[in-house]
Amino acid sequence: MTEIAPAEGLRERKKRRTRTHISDIATGMFMERGFDAVTIAQIAELAEVSVNTVYNYFPTKEDLFFDRESELVDRLSRIVRERAVGESATGAVLAVLRRDVEERSPYSGLVPGYERWARVMLESPALVGRLWRMQQAGADALARTLAEEAGVAPTDPVPELIAGQLAGIQQAVFRGIGRRLADGVDPGETADRALEQLDAVETLLSAEVLGYAIRGSE
Template sequence: MSDALDRRSRKRLETRRAISWAATGLFAEKGFDNVTIDEIASAADVGRMTVFNHFPRKEDLFFDRDDEIRDTLADALRKRKVADSAIESLRLLAHRLIAEQRPFLQFSEDSQGFIAIINGSETLKARARAIRDEVANGIAGELARGAGLAEPDADADLAAALLVASWSVALTRAHKEYQLTRDPTRAAAMFLELVDRGAIGQKAALAGTPYA
């Protein structure tokens, strides 16, 4: 039974990856708004409903690492060292992700293409804003639960909003740095510098709360 489940899980993951790769290629070639679900299904050699079984919305095909990013942030908060505050644990996470060269925090020609596709689609820009809000809400919930406080907690909401704002500014500026210099090391350093500076402001704003 377990072998059968493992095979089904592997097959499902392979199908998901095939759909994602097909969609990515089409988005890069034609732009997000000019690609249909039927074209993606055909390129991945699957049925239309199979696409929706793996990706409920077309935008989910583009932001296919969204769940990975959310899980990474949540895990950092849940598994942080007792001595590290929530703010400090997420600052350290940024440094670790850069060192590991995680795909969603790389500054490269591929990432420039990713940004260009977003900038060319009002639908994707709206979804990116919604994702930021959802991530902030998720972090706020993790913070409050970790501190044993009832939700919603105003300080947790503030901490999450400040953190997401800092990371958003750091990402935007780092991608611009790469666009100007084509130097991934400088872009990564810019990202970490701004995350570190943002953490200083977060700690000051949240002094006296469980999160600083």
């Protein structure tokens, strides 16, 4: 029997709205002024909350910029866990990355306004460093997921190696999209370049990597 999630209470709903409000205010300020030029005090003042309230929801200023960090860190693992019967882990990841680009998914960055977001991020060493740490956390999480899905011991070296390759492919494709958009390249041309990268990478991966952890029937 499917479990029914409990209804969101008034207190939880209020907290969620407050968090979203603070995040929206901060994002607007970052896009207008740049990340490093904005202070937590200024965000709190415009959001009409206390500085302590901002810190209660977002322990660091970088948390305000990357307010969906946990979702992004877990994304590759989630793609692998949700792959179809007969699909390999690598095949699932490459298929979703391709679909992100073709359908102009927000994950790909091929959406209006992303070029400004990318420019703000690339101009801040703190944000670039935070993004790098998020990418490493995602690769580590993917390695654990691959080991579980392949049914191998945690000490097996293969999941970590494959995770590094898949995370690197995602980073290269999306980093290229962000840099081209920030440089003013047309979104259509940017998407075409990303798809060319994905075409090329499939020819570079070995059969073992492409066929790793094929999901069997239940």
